[in-house]
Amino acid sequence: MNDPLLRLDDLHKSFGGLKVSAGVNLAVRAGETHALIGPNGAGKTTLIAQIAGELRPDAGKIFLCGRDITRLAAHKRARLGLGRAFQVTSPMAGMTVLDNALLAVMAQMGSPLRMWRPVRGEAAMVEEARAALARVGLAEVEEEKARDLSHGQRRQLELAMALAGRPRLLLLDEPMAGLGPRESRDMVDLLCGLKDHYAILLVEHDMDAVFALADRISVLVAGAIIATGTPRQIRADAAVRRAYLGEEDTPC
Amino acid sequence: MMAALALLPLIAQLAHQPFWLDLATRLVILAMAAASLNIILGLGGLVSFGHAAFLGIGAYAVGIPVHHSIYGGASWLASDNGLFHFALAVGAGALFALVTGALSLRTKGVHFIMITMAFGQMIYYLLESLETYGGNDGLTLDVRSALPGIDLDNPAQLYWLAFVILAGVLVMTWRLRDARFGLALAGARENARRMAALGHDVTRIRLAAYVLAGAICALAGALMANSTAFITPAMTSWPRSGELMFMVILGGAGRILGPVLGAGLFVLLEEALSSFTTYWHLPFGLLLILAALWQAGVFTTRSGGART
Ligand SMILES: Nc1ncnc2c1ncn2[C@@H]1O[C@H](COP(=O)(O)OP(=O)(O)O)[C@@H](O)[C@H]1O
Ligand SMILES: [Mg+2]
Numbered sequence: 001m002n003d004p005l006l007r008l009d010d011l012h013k014s015f016g017g018l019k020v021s022a023g024v025n026l027a028v029r030a031g032e033t034h035a036l037i038g039p040n041g042a043g044k045t046t047l048i049a050q051i052a053g054e055l056r057p058d059a060g061k062i063f064l065c066g067r068d069i070t071r072l073a074a075h076k077r078a079r080l081g082l083g084r085a086f087q088v089t090s091p092m093a094g095m096t097v098l099d100n101a102l103l104a105v106m107a108q109m110g111s112p113l114r115m116w117r118p119v120r121g122e123a124a125m126v127e128e129a130r131a132a133l134a135r136v137g138l139a140e141v142e143e144e145k146a147r148d149l150s151h152g153q154r155r156q157l158e159l160a161m162a163l164a165g166r167p168r169l170l171l172l173d174e175p176m177a178g179l180g181p182r183e184s185r186d187m188v189d190l191l192c193g194l195k196d197h198y199a200i201l202l203v204e205h206d207m208d209a210v211f212a213l214a215d216r217i218s219v220l221v222a223g224a225i226i227a228t229g230t231p232r233q234i235r236a237d238a239a240v241r242r243a244y245l246g247e248e249d250t251p252c
Numbered sequence: 253m254m255a256a257l258a259l260l261p262l263i264a265q266l267a268h269q270p271f272w273l274d275l276a277t278r279l280v281i282l283a284m285a286a287a288s289l290n291i292i293l294g295l296g297g298l299v300s301f302g303h304a305a306f307l308g309i310g311a312y313a314v315g316i317p318v319h320h321s322i323y324g325g326a327s328w329l330a331s332d333n334g335l336f337h338f339a340l341a342v343g344a345g346a347l348f349a350l351v352t353g354a355l356s357l358r359t360k361g362v363h364f365i366m367i368t369m370a371f372g373q374m375i376y377y378l379l380e381s382l383e384t385y386g387g388n389d390g391l392t393l394d395v396r397s398a399l400p401g402i403d404l405d406n407p408a409q410l411y412w413l414a415f416v417i418l419a420g421v422l423v424m425t426w427r428l429r430d431a432r433f434g435l436a437l438a439g440a441r442e443n444a445r446r447m448a449a450l451g452h453d454v455t456r457i458r459l460a461a462y463v464l465a466g467a468i469c470a471l472a473g474a475l476m477a478n479s480t481a482f483i484t485p486a487m488t489s490w491p492r493s494g495e496l497m498f499m500v501i502l503g504g505a506g507r508i509l510g511p512v513l514g515a516g517l518f519v520l521l522e523e524a525l526s527s528f529t530t531y532w533h534l535p536f537g538l539l540l541i542l543a544a545l546w547q548a549g550v551f552t553t554r555s556g557g558a559r560t
Contacts, residue, residue, distance in 0.1 A: 094442055103436065119430065122432075
């Protein structure tokens, strides 16, 4: 049988007495956009951090293309094709937009220990970094410092950096957070364009965006997945309605 | 500034001020040590407080072989060959940096400052315990390193050699800053967590910088031994490390010519204060500690991860 792209097998993680992952099972198939929804504090970001390798699960296993990556360091997972965009945007603030994208490309392109040739003279790398910036609409501002960008632009840069590494799986943690209605719509359009090319695990609160983008949805409540299915199935699921969708009008 | 330094031996000779050449030699060698620290502290943002250890390692890499070449013993090590001395200095500096860097780079912030300082003090106490090489009293270099075509007993020639190596180190720093390595170091300084998420092995990148800096500083130490012809464990004590930090910060951390400016100010300040009072060490030390604390404070807010 075909392995899914990403498989989480009974992940457990606690902070002191607080269980943030209480036996999470989840599979992301090749090519699909899989949304992970759940109330604030459900443990979504913590789960992404475990997948990306920044946090170690207390128990359970993580497989990427059938390979056990549970104990692999974060940077090695990134090189295996995990591209992560953080919930709290965190580009290298004091560096230019292009340098940020270059660092993303460089991570996948071999040795960072070259000490003589200027990076800006490495045409293939610069081209690839510019292409990633152009994809998200940041070509115009490539020489600006990341810290001088608007919030929306920083979210775009976050995405460009995840894309520049040519990932097999994009981990997007609330890409719409803090965006105005217009910027949100642009971001949804952008993700629509990406979804045919990448497998995506999308954490998002914006339900319109989730139902527009997701092929499948998993619902995380108090550290456990209470339902997985197509958008239609999730909408109809009584447990989900009770636990989550019913609270739609309270802001998260 | 570099042009003025290049012409200095001529100026000193014309002005009949051989003392100027002594000062300038000290300046150039200290600038080289500071330039090496600038790679980790300035470009990498890592506050290493034990850098003077490498000066001592380089100096004893000259002193110990010379000692044995005159007084016998340890024939495998005895040599007055300068190429051997310099190679030994660079090799020992790189090796010490590799081992201590691999350990200290597991820590962050204040812990990194403390552990690098501890490794520096370790070298200090180790050298102090070597009775064969004078222990606490140090070691007089009875002959200088023998080099083909260069006579290090001639102060002007020693100066030229140091100057050319310094220029080489500065050109190298300039090139590597704009190369992949410099970009990666800057990225790790700005946000190590994000770098790892991109696929960068941050520890490896920093360790490479640490080893490079250690090797260069040890070479500066080997030149310093030849310049003063007298070496003591005190070269490696933590106030000396603080002085190197002071030079880097004063000159502007991360700026290519900053270490030269910083070393220049340091040497002048040292001269000025010591002519005012024999107790110049006290105000000077206070100044240095203030500068170091300031940098440490900047470091902790920079790496505190509180930015959004
Ligand atoms: N490093 C940490 N230490 C202690 N508690 C944490 C830590 N990170 C997250 N938490 C807690 O774990 C819970 C889940 O957080 P998170 O995964 O960020 O939720 P979500 O992304 O679903 O909103 C929250 O109650 C949060 O306060
Ligand atoms: Mg979250």
